[in-house]
Amino acid sequence: MKQTRELGLFEIKSGTVNVGDPCYERGTWCAGELAVKKGVWKAVAVKGWKKQPFEVGIDSGQAGIFDDIVYAPDDDAWYRSCWAITLKAPGARCPQERRSVRVWLR
Numbered sequence: 001m002k003q004t005r006e007l008g009l010f011e012i013k014s015g016t017v018n019v020g021d022p023c024y025e026r027g028t029w030c031a032g033e034l035a036v037k038k039g040v041w042k043a044v045a046v047k048g049w050k051k052q053p054f055e056v057g058i059d060s061g062q063a064g065i066f067d068d069i070v071y072a073p074d075d076d077a078w079y080r081s082c083w084a085i086t087l088k089a090p091g092a093r094c095p096q097e098r099r100s101v102r103v104w105l106r
Helices: 078-088
Strands: 002-010 018-019 032-035 038-048 062-065
Touching: 002 062
Parallel strands: none
Antiparallel strands: 002 038, 018 032, 018 062
16 A cells, blocks of 8 residues: 655646756756646645656755746746745655655646
8 A cells, every 4th residue: 555645735727737856947857847737736745656757856855846837947036935845844755865756646
């Protein structure tokens, strides 16, 4: 049985999500974009692997699923806001693991 952890709800307005470390520019080999349905989604972290069409690398110690409307890795204020969330809020992270992870959406 896979271990899961509910993280909360989020809304996708654009129909596209960027998955990866927020320091990566669009098109980086170790991040990706997915076309998804617009609307409210439930974020669930699942311990385990499921193959996706791209790998998600982590250089800054964080990764996320970002609506394309707000994804702005070249904006210092936006990037700092990602760090603030990572450092203060509970999340599905495991800092001792220093390998690439694969992400799946359901």
